[in-house]
Amino acid sequence: MDSIWSQTCQIKERSPLSGDLETEVAVIGAGMAGVLIASALQEAGKRVVVLEADRIASGQTRNTTAKLTSQHGMIYRKLTDTLGKKMARQYAMANEAALAEVRHMVAERMIDCDLEAQDAYVYGDDADKLRSEAECAAALGLPASFVETTALPFPTAGAVRFEGQAQFHPLKFLKAMVEPLTIFEHTRVQEVEEHRLITEHGTVTAEKIVFACHYPFVNFPGLYFARMHQERSYVLALENAPMIDGMWVFADGASNPYSFRTWNHLLLLGGGGHRCGENSAGGRYDELRRKAREWFPESREAAHWSAQDCMPAESVPYIGRYAASRPNWYVATGFQKWGMTTSMVSAMLLRDLICGRENPYAEVFDPGRLDMETIPGVLEESGQAVKGHTKRLFQIPAETAEKLQPGHGGIVFLDGEKVGVYKDEDGTIYPVDLKCPHLGCQLEWNPDEKSWDCPCHGSRFDRYGALISGPAQTGTHAEP
Ligand SMILES: Cc1cc2nc3c(=O)[nH]c(=O)nc-3n(C[C@H](O)[C@H](O)[C@H](O)COP(=O)(O)OP(=O)(O)OC[C@H]3O[C@@H](n4cnc5c(N)ncnc54)[C@H](O)[C@@H]3O)c2cc1C
Numbered sequence: 001m002d003s004i005w006s007q008t009c010q011i012k013e014r015s016p017l018s019g020d021l022e023t024e025v026a027v028i029g030a031g032m033a034g035v036l037i038a039s040a041l042q043e044a045g046k047r048v049v050v051l052e053a054d055r056i057a058s059g060q061t062r063n064t065t066a067k068l069t070s071q072h073g074m075i076y077r078k079l080t081d082t083l084g085k086k087m088a089r090q091y092a093m094a095n096e097a098a099l100a101e102v103r104h105m106v107a108e109r110m111i112d113c114d115l116e117a118q119d120a121y122v123y124g125d126d127a128d129k130l131r132s133e134a135e136c137a138a139a140l141g142l143p144a145s146f147v148e149t150t151a152l153p154f155p156t157a158g159a160v161r162f163e164g165q166a167q168f169h170p171l172k173f174l175k176a177m178v179e180p181l182t183i184f185e186h187t188r189v190q191e192v193e194e195h196r197l198i199t200e201h202g203t204v205t206a207e208k209i210v211f212a213c214h215y216p217f218v219n220f221p222g223l224y225f226a227r228m229h230q231e232r233s234y235v236l237a238l239e240n241a242p243m244i245d246g247m248w249v250f251a252d253g254a255s256n257p258y259s260f261r262t263w264n265h266l267l268l269l270g271g272g273g274h275r276c277g278e279n280s281a282g283g284r285y286d287e288l289r290r291k292a293r294e295w296f297p298e299s300r301e302a303a304h305w306s307a308q309d310c311m312p313a314e315s316v317p318y319i320g321r322y323a324a325s326r327p328n329w330y331v332a333t334g335f336q337k338w339g340m341t342t343s344m345v346s347a348m349l350l351r352d353l354i355c356g357r358e359n360p361y362a363e364v365f366d367p368g369r370l371d372m373e374t375i376p377g378v379l380e381e382s383g384q385a386v387k388g389h390t391k392r393l394f395q396i397p398a399e400t401a402e403k404l405q406p407g408h409g410g411i412v413f414l415d416g417e418k419v420g421v422y423k424d425e426d427g428t429i430y431p432v433d434l435k436c437p438h439l440g441c442q443l444e445w446n447p448d449e450k451s452w453d454c455p456c457h458g459s460r461f462d463r464y465g466a467l468i469s470g471p472a473q474t475g476t477h478a479e480p
Helices: 004-008 032-043 075-083 085-108 127-139 170-178 284-295 339-354 374-394
Strands: 021-028 048-051 116-123 144-147 159-167 189-192 196-199 202-211 228-239 247-250 258-263 266-275 300-312 318-323 326-333 408-414 417-423 429-432 444-446 451-453 460-462 467-469
Touching: 004 170, 004 300, 021 032, 032 048, 032 170, 032 339, 048 202, 075 085, 075 127, 085 127, 085 159, 085 170, 085 339, 116 127, 127 144, 127 159, 159 247, 159 258, 202 339, 228 284, 266 284, 284 300, 318 339, 326 339, 408 444
Parallel strands: 021 048, 021 202, 116 247, 202 326
Antiparallel strands: 116 159, 144 159, 189 196, 196 202, 228 266, 228 300, 247 258, 258 266, 318 326, 408 417, 417 429, 444 451, 451 460, 460 467
């Protein structure tokens, strides 16, 4: 189902690339990150072209919940303890600057995008941890405090409040931002050379190339596949529910792990987060519906949708040079479900890097960092990849195609081959190759979205095997 953002804002279609062209900067991807990066570079005087595989904002951005805040869960105690106060302050101030920049743009360009001030809260069951987070964030210069009572429909031990944050309609904002940009839609970048992007409609030669495609699809150099995974979560938009003031997310370990924000007359209830590819039991929307009935018995569901984001091994996005061996490539990824402000951080930071200016926040986001903190996360990602390969080779399917219920999918033996199968309502069977075209892990069925998802790196395919989102760049159809 479409998100409330897609249902209420249409962005004019652009033509695909046609032939070859040259430019100063080529940006891959027209989500929140690609659009803001392109816009900042164009404002700085660069000639910029954006190539988008599908439509503008057709990736994760259309399915976000669009809270604009420097409060990224309970991150500041963690960053201070692992990377030190200097890095934690850079992270904090970069996101505060990004929030201010969004406000500035909306005011200066008079963008009608439902931007409104809201306080942001992270709630939980452990008051000591919440207090510690509030103190740490305040010491870094953030507008943070601990509050004992919350507006939520269940008991908590309190919350960390960040005053003066904001929420908006992400597509109304992007619709205005893309206006002056040169964007080619339906133009997937298939290959990337040092200064050249190859698509099926032509090539773009560029001095600088920016990967803003959510998950970088060039595996070597960069090794981004070993440094992050993707997490998916689910959202209901509820009519006739109470309008809870503020924007709310949960702290790790909270007994009620949900998120809340309002838009117009709707309350958005989010939750059900899991590593992409690990939802074979399903029931994520049903769980949210149960909670909606319990807490807001008068409410009605107006829409539901889901999205996923890249979770970096050491809890800091990768924004900067792609790899030491590719000095003209740049990347913005690993936004850990906070890509509204982090896309703006990416825009300001990459504009400065590409224009040869100093940026006060570059160090903490530098993808070139690799310290002892990174290594456990990298090892964990590698362990998951080994698991994904092993399952494909050795796991025996528990289902047979005959036993699958209509409208369901599963892993079966079909004509002696282990394949993924979707059975439609008429009983027709659609087989897919279970080997993810990205790096070969075994795909898993996601009953909530009726999709095939990769547990290693988070590529997704529809029930028939067509690509939904990367890092894979092709579909996964079984041999006839
Ligand atoms: C449930 C959920 C709720 C969230 N809520 C919030 C929130 O409240 N606040 C917040 O700050 N963040 C939130 N986020 C995170 C935020 O939505 C994302 O971080 C952000 O939308 C990512 O934007 P992006 O531009 O990096 O990616 P995308 O929007 O996915 O854009 C990438 C684009 O690249 C294109 N592309 C890919 N490969 C190619 C190729 N080869 N050639 C050309 N184009 C290509 C894709 O088609 C896509 O359009 C949430 C995330 C989730 C999962």
